[in-house]
Structures are given as structure tokens and as C-alpha cells.
Amino acid sequence: MLIHWIVLTLALLIVSHLYSGLRVANLPAAIVAAAVLGILNALVRPVLQFFALPITCLTLGLFYFVINGLMLYWTAYLVEGLAVRSFAAAVLASILVSLCSLLLNALFGGRR
Secondary structure (H helix, E strand, C coil), X not given: CHHHHHHHHHHHHHHXXXXXXXXXXXXXXXXXXXXXXXXXXXXCHHHHHHHCHXXXXXXXXXXXXXXXXXXXXXXXXXXXXXXECCHHHHHHHHHHHHHHHHHHHHHHCCCC
């Protein structure tokens, strides 16, 4: 779990440097944002996915990107030092954070 938290923090920092739609002020803000995002993903995201299941089926799974963007958007609302330009930027940033954390997990946290 600690490795996942570190990987998510690094992914947020990397994406904030690569994509102008996401801005992380400093390392402590990224650490707190990764923790809040992890908590939201663990508690709120499953409920949203359950209620959005019909829409997700109609869109062939593409609505999951909207849910991921919503989680990042809410994290930016809750954490001072993390800013997202718009909801569309949050959706794109969530895709980039997911890809970046996938790569970092493959490099550093591949064993379970």
C-alpha cells in the first residue's frame, strides 16, 4: 500500500510537469493529494460505478473515464495545492495519471 501511495504521488508530479491542465504546487501537496485520491477511489468510486452501471454499459465502458476524472476533480477541490483547469482536463489528467502509475508500478512495484 505504501508503494502504491508513492507511485501515485510520483505519477501526479510527473503528469503535472507534462500536462498543463493539472498543477501540483509542491511535494507535500502531491503526497496529500495521492492519499485523498486513494481514499476517494476506495470509498466513493465503487458506489459511483454501481449507480453508473447502466450508463457505463451504454457507452461500452467509456463512462469509467468520466468517473476517474470526477475523482481527480474532487481531489483537486479538497486538496489545497492541487489544481485542475476544467472537468475535461481532469478526465484527460486522470487517464495520464493512470498510464503513468501503470508504468511506475511495472517498474517499481511489480511483485505482490
